[in-house]
Amino acid sequence: SYLVRLNGHVDAIVFTAGIGQNSDRIRAMVCEGLTPLGVSLNVAKNARRSMRNGGTISTAHSHIKVMVIPTDEELAIAMQSVDTAQVLQPAPKPAAVSAARKASPDAVQEDEGEATVSTREAPAVGEAEVSTA
Numbered sequence: 001s002y003l004v005r006l007n008g009h010v011d012a013i014v015f016t017a018g019i020g021q022n023s024d025r026i027r028a029m030v031c032e033g034l035t036p037l038g039v040s041l042n043v044a045k046n047a048r049r050s051m052r053n054g055g056t057i058s059t060a061h062s063h064i065k066v067m068v069i070p071t072d073e074e075l076a077i078a079m080q081s082v083d084t085a086q087v088l089q090p091a092p093k094p095a096a097v098s099a100a101r102k103a104s105p106d107a108v109q110e111d112e113g114e115a116t117v118s119t120r121e122a123p124a125v126g127e128a129e130v131s132t133a
Helices: 017-022 024-032 073-088 095-103
Strands: 012-016 065-069 108-111 114-117
Touching (some): 012 024, 017 024, 024 065
Parallel strands (some): 012 065
Antiparallel strands (some): 108 114
């Protein structure tokens, strides 16, 4: 067991998912082999066939806490899918850039994927543009 390799420096043994969450026999068999390392299972708590809400199933005197933690793999997959989809979506262009592009395509300058809007107003009809440069 990896527990031996850790020299007993373990915070908890956690049973999860289908078998770990629903099989008191498997939990008992696993913990039975760990009694020399100070693992003590509460037989009554472990006898609950299904630990849908999870909980601690070790005794108060156990050197290592033994727990059952419910999982929801479908929810985890859905959340990771949403996160991935958000990362892959292109960032929306700022409203000012979109509006400026519609009004005057020349007012928007794109440089390496970044768009900037020229704030210089076009001269009114009949006026000349004066440059101070």
